[in-house]
Amino acid sequence: MVCRRDIVWVWILLLACRLLPAALAADEETTSPAARLWELGQAAMRDGEVDAGIILYQQSLALDPELTRNHLSLAAAYMEKKDAVQAGDHLARYVEAHPEQHAIRARYAELQVRLQRFPEARKQFECLIADAQEQGPQAVSGMIEGHSRLVELARQAKDAYTEHLHRGIGLFLLARQRRTLPDPDGELPSEALLCQAAAELTLAQAERPDDARPCWYLYEVWTQLGQRQPALCRLRQAEAAALFSYLTPAERRGLQFAYAHYRAEQARDG
Numbered sequence: 001m002v003c004r005r006d007i008v009w010v011w012i013l014l015l016a017c018r019l020l021p022a023a024l025a026a027d028e029e030t031t032s033p034a035a036r037l038w039e040l041g042q043a044a045m046r047d048g049e050v051d052a053g054i055i056l057y058q059q060s061l062a063l064d065p066e067l068t069r070n071h072l073s074l075a076a077a078y079m080e081k082k083d084a085v086q087a088g089d090h091l092a093r094y095v096e097a098h099p100e101q102h103a104i105r106a107r108y109a110e111l112q113v114r115l116q117r118f119p120e121a122r123k124q125f126e127c128l129i130a131d132a133q134e135q136g137p138q139a140v141s142g143m144i145e146g147h148s149r150l151v152e153l154a155r156q157a158k159d160a161y162t163e164h165l166h167r168g169i170g171l172f173l174l175a176r177q178r179r180t181l182p183d184p185d186g187e188l189p190s191e192a193l194l195c196q197a198a199a200e201l202t203l204a205q206a207e208r209p210d211d212a213r214p215c216w217y218l219y220e221v222w223t224q225l226g227q228r229q230p231a232l233c234r235l236r237q238a239e240a241a242a243l244f245s246y247l248t249p250a251e252r253r254g255l256q257f258a259y260a261h262y263r264a265e266q267a268r269d270g
Helices: 004-023 033-046 050-063 069-080 084-097 102-114 118-135 137-157 160-178 190-207 212-224 228-244 249-269
Strands: none
Touching: 033 050, 033 069, 050 069, 069 084, 084 102, 102 118, 102 137, 118 137, 118 249, 137 160, 160 190, 160 212, 190 212, 212 228, 212 249, 228 249
């Protein structure tokens, strides 16, 4: 039986072997010798000649190392041969060259889990979360999925801090998403989710009192719950710890804006 996460490689193969030629038909570089070899590799893959396709992609890369779509095609070819290690190496090089390709990064992260390269998998899921934060509210489902995968990895590693942190952030995002629905107090009331998020984030803060990230999200949670004093307390703690803590660019901007607003209110109130 084919497992769900193996099916994603069918998608990559289709992308490499069918969609890219159409997208690049008008590209001037397709007339180069390296691009012609890549096209021949695509044709070989469509005919089921995987080994021939790999040789052609490698020849194309030898002529033009900057023709990075060869790495995506090689990843698809090696997955067809059930060689996940080689596929992962080529996906890594493609993702490095095209960080904006979020769907490919997600597949790469999952492959790292499969290969038990857990530090690299965690790094890629964090990158996916940071990228999704820049896309705005429409990407919240992707953020929740990223935090869920990090919870699973943390549980396997017996990393209590990371498990509580990402579960808490995920619950907070779920609560915020729930509030946009017509029935926010339905089966999963947003307020109950926020309380669960606060509990998880408090446990994370207890594990690492000098880390800004749980404090920042506790500020967000207490603000959503209308608890001004606990929120401001966590805001001040987050600001004090921010210099030496990991925060995504969006989290850091949010913290700086919230703290500047807090200081302006203080100045106005004397």
